[in-house]
Amino acid sequence: MQTHFLFPNRYKRIGALIFFPTIILGLFSLIFNWEPDWLNGKLPGLFTSDIFSNKSTFTMVETNLLNEILGLLTIVGGILFGFSKENEEDEFIRQIRTESLVWAIYVNYGVLAIAMLFFFDFAFLWVMIFNLFTPLLFFIIRFRWSLAQLKNPSYEE
Amino acid sequence: MKNNIKVERAKQNITQAELAIRVEVSRQTINAMEAGKYVPSTVLALKLAKIFKVEVSELFQLEASDWK
Numbered sequence: 001m002q003t004h005f006l007f008p009n010r011y012k013r014i015g016a017l018i019f020f021p022t023i024i025l026g027l028f029s030l031i032f033n034w035e036p037d038w039l040n041g042k043l044p045g046l047f048t049s050d051i052f053s054n055k056s057t058f059t060m061v062e063t064n065l066l067n068e069i070l071g072l073l074t075i076v077g078g079i080l081f082g083f084s085k086e087n088e089e090d091e092f093i094r095q096i097r098t099e100s101l102v103w104a105i106y107v108n109y110g111v112l113a114i115a116m117l118f119f120f121d122f123a124f125l126w127v128m129i130f131n132l133f134t135p136l137l138f139f140i141i142r143f144r145w146s147l148a149q150l151k152n153p154s155y156e157e
Numbered sequence: 158m159k160n161n162i163k164v165e166r167a168k169q170n171i172t173q174a175e176l177a178i179r180v181e182v183s184r185q186t187i188n189a190m191e192a193g194k195y196v197p198s199t200v201l202a203l204k205l206a207k208i209f210k211v212e213v214s215e216l217f218q219l220e221a222s223d224w225k
Contacts, residue, residue, distance in 0.1 A: 092182065
């Protein structure tokens with residue numbers, strides 16, 4: 001049989017439990033610039049460039065680890081939630097998943113293209129930060145919405 | 158593509174849910190096929206034909222719009 005590159009159904013719940021709290025926490029930390037001191041640490045930096053364009057390679061970088069932790073959790077949670085098999089996985093649901101993915105990429109790059117024209121400097125940095133995660137987010141929203149439409153009684157005959 | 162899933166199902170007196178279990182898809186998929194909103198894979202078409210004990214071509218028919 002074909003490979004569908006999907007995780008078993010049990011990971012869907014774990015993904016949701018990671019993804020949604022992390023997104024909320026991530027937005028909170030971005031908006032309020034929240035970086036708890038106990039998460040200050042060092043990471044090995046392959047390549048570092050600061051705002052004064054000082055570049056260095058292979059150095060230990062002092063950083064607050066919250067960004068890294070939340071970013072990684074968002075990716076892992078979003079992938080598990082978006083790409084785990086549904087309870088009643090079948091070919092129709094796989095088609096809806098694929099269509100949702102195409103839709104999400106179009107919307108994501110449409111939004112990015114508009115933002116390129118209207119946001120500049122640090123404002124655009126914000127756009128870029130959001131854009132790291134919006135492909136997954138748009139896909140998940142569209143996919144869940146499509147599946148909900150199927151179960152909507154008005155869809156039935 | 159047209160199909161006679163609903164007709165065959167009525168002949169055999171089985172519900173969408175029962176048919177869904179027998180061909181191992183969700184009930185929504187049966188509903189979408191009957192409504193003409195989803196064209197099944199060859200495998201699923203063959204399974205449906207086998208359960209209804211008809212030929213695939215009796216269950217599914219091409220329409221003019223399929224040739225565009």
